[in-house]
Amino acid sequence: MTKLDDLVNWFEGKNKVMIALSGGVDSALVAYAAFQKLGSSAIAVTADYKTLSAEELGTAKQVCTEIGIKQLLLDYNELENEDFVKNDSDRCFHCRMELGDRLIKLAKDYDVGIIVDGTNLDDLGDYRPGIEALKKNGIRSPLVETNFSKSQIRESAKLVGLSVFDKPSNSCLASRIPWGQRVTAEKLTRIEYGENIVKQLTQVKQVRVRDIDGLAKIEVEKQMLSKFDKVILKQITEKLQMIGFTSVEVDPEGYKPGKINVIAD
Incomplete structure (x- = not known):
């Protein structure tokens, strides 16, 4: 079995799953694996907020088209959140807490039991308060749970033909x-x-x-x-x-x- 098989099989037995999908390769591979196992029971969600560039949003839409997965857009303005706007060292935490709250609400609307993201092993070594916020909201990270590094993600994405396999990492x-x-x-x-x-x-x-x-x-x-x-x-x-x-x-x-x-x- 390949590592990609491990990731696809992670979704075995899950009923309905929602993937927080940006325009990057990590969440793209998670969405691909979820769709392989669950088909229409996998839903991608992209937060179309003010700190996401039009280029990233376009890439996210393209990825969903390539995979064939249904995509929902969460449209809101995080500039209305003073904890975010003041921009202290916990900015990412406040951003991801708000995103998590909105994802949970959307998941209830669609009767989804599990929300996942594209966090991978390489992310765990950096200062990432946003990851802590997502954990607090119960959002799971299949790439971490199946031990994927960034280079392995890129290899797998290239293997399955995702156009973002060599896309440079980006942030908000x-x-x-x-x-x-x-x-x-x-x-x-x-x-x-x-x-x-x-x-x-x-x-x-x-x-x-x-x-x-x-x-x-x-x-x-x-x-x-x-x-x-x-x-x-x-x-x-x-x-x-x-x-x-x-x-x-x-x-x-x-x-x-x-x-x-x-x-x-």
């Missing part, structure tokens, strides 16, 4: 704002547009535009820094200033997850 747009600086709709919009501009002008797939009090700090993987020659950087700077950033710089150290998770003054 609020993660581009340092702790202690409030999350606003204006900031989220310029971050999303800013990342799209950088991607279009450089053809780099993994981009973070950190919004540090209006300064756009661009992070890409180190080997991609050569894409930012003087001409390209001038174009990026002009366009980012047009959408509200005060200044622009490229981080010479390159991209690293969670780099700005410090409380700002």
Whole structure:
């Protein structure tokens, strides 16, 4: 038996299951496995909230089409949650607690007994208060329970033909704002547009535009820094200033997850 068989068989005997599905490879593989075992008794749910980029939402919809699984959209505004907006070190916890509450309510509406997500073994090593929140809501993680690492997830996703198998990891747009600086709709919009501009002008797939009090700090993987020659950087700077950033710089150290998770003054 392969690891993928283990994941598919995890759903054996489960009646109805709801999968919290983002636009990433982890939850995509969970949704695929659930659909293989349960068919129409597996339902994918994507939270279409203000910190999810249009690109991620589009990918989530595409994944569900590829799998053939039914998708529901949870539409709400987490900017109405002051605990989230104030953006302290527990921001992810408050976000995921609200998501969990809404998933549980939706699951009751659809007579679903189990809610699952795409948390995997590699996630457990990071500071992830959001994972703790999901656990508190009773949401289970089949990839953890069947011992899947990120690389094994990508291998399995490629094997079954999911287009997101090599998609770079992403996180919500609020993660581009340092702790202690409030999350606003204006900031989220310029971050999303800013990342799209950088991607279009450089053809780099993994981009973070950190919004540090209006300064756009661009992070890409180190080997991609050569894409930012003087001409390209001038174009990026002009366009980012047009959408509200005060200044622009490229981080010479390159991209690293969670780099700005410090409380700002």
